[in-house]
Amino acid sequence: MLEPLLPMLLKKTIVLASESPRRVEILKKVGLKFKAVPSKFEENLDKAAFKHPYEYAKATAKGKALDVFKSYSENTENCDEIPDVIIAADTVVTLDDTIYGKPEDDKDAFEMLTRFSGRTQTVYTGVCIIYNQADNCSTDNKGADQINTFHDATDVTFSTMTSDVIQGYIDTGEPMGKAGGYGIQGIGGSLVESIHGDYYNVMGFPLNHFCRHLQEYLQNQTIA
């Protein structure tokens, strides 16, 4: 969707505040050139403090983006050295009002997947985009006034899974490091009967929503 905008986008410095191989893969897919920089933001916000899981995901994404923004702005007096666009995302899985992050160990993954068996869960990805506004740039304000957040939701329905199937899947090693203990883009895809929403949102980044947001933003104003 971004093809008509690529000539403009390729002139911008873009940073993905994440080293998640899945997010890197999704953003590369649409032809964006960017640098992946890990955020040091601790993902430990109080889940109970948020009315809705997507608010938690958006706040965590914002924390990641701001952390990377600060690491740039604190190390320079020159606005031009701050990336034009910083992108961050956070994905959570929810079922019965519980938010599931990455499993702690195989036992935890087994419990999560057992709960998901034959059920429909919702995956939320919160996204935060910081646009560095050179026009607004000063020592006091290095341009982080353009902070946009949004989220996307996708329902994921699992097949009914026996313990053997769940254990067999855990033994592949795939569940660790993934929200909800599965990777829809990997072997985990065979466990999923149906989804409703954006597939890439389940993988960790709502590609279509992101492209539409960028399109709208660029049509309304010129980024520095």
Next chain:
Amino acid sequence: MLEPLLPMLLKKTIVLASESPRRVEILKKVGLKFKAVPSKFEENLDKAAFKHPYEYAKATAKGKALDVFKSYSENTENCDEIPDVIIAADTVVTLDDTIYGKPEDDKDAFEMLTRFSGRTQTVYTGVCIIYNQADNCSTDNKGADQINTFHDATDVTFSTMTSDVIQGYIDTGEPMGKAGGYGIQGIGGSLVESIHGDYYNVMGFPLNHFCRHLQEYLQNQTIA
């Protein structure tokens, strides 16, 4: 989902009657070992002769599977040389009672994508699996009596796309060779707002349905 069955499946000779890189990729994902053999079946069945698009997709898949089965059985007197399992699939895209296959050229792709803009289409993949029953094997009957077909349907909703966006996508070269003129697993994924059903079905092979079918089949009987 197939992990508990893999020790049994790895002893079987499995042929995928297709050289589609996407189908090869999906089947490899779940750990199956198989050989990809192109079918010479001409995909020219009369679409109007079928009451429903999925009947057409299943008949084409059956044609592909039987073609590969015959190429094996005609070249041997020995049932053991015929693969234990032959898998074929065919994918079609439908909107307003029209079946869309692969675009003939860029102009055709442009027309298809213009029709899909802002609309929901349905993707059907028909699958045919031939199990070679050694118990039933004779010179007259080389085991093709176990022919199973099924299909899966996924709704795909596109964003509203301008001519620039459509032309920009066509210029990437991705639409050619793909049913409906797009690849959801590639740059085309950015055009899709939402899907309802199995993502892999849109890519060309209903992975979850296939695994459930195989699971059920193997639980009910022993394949040769």
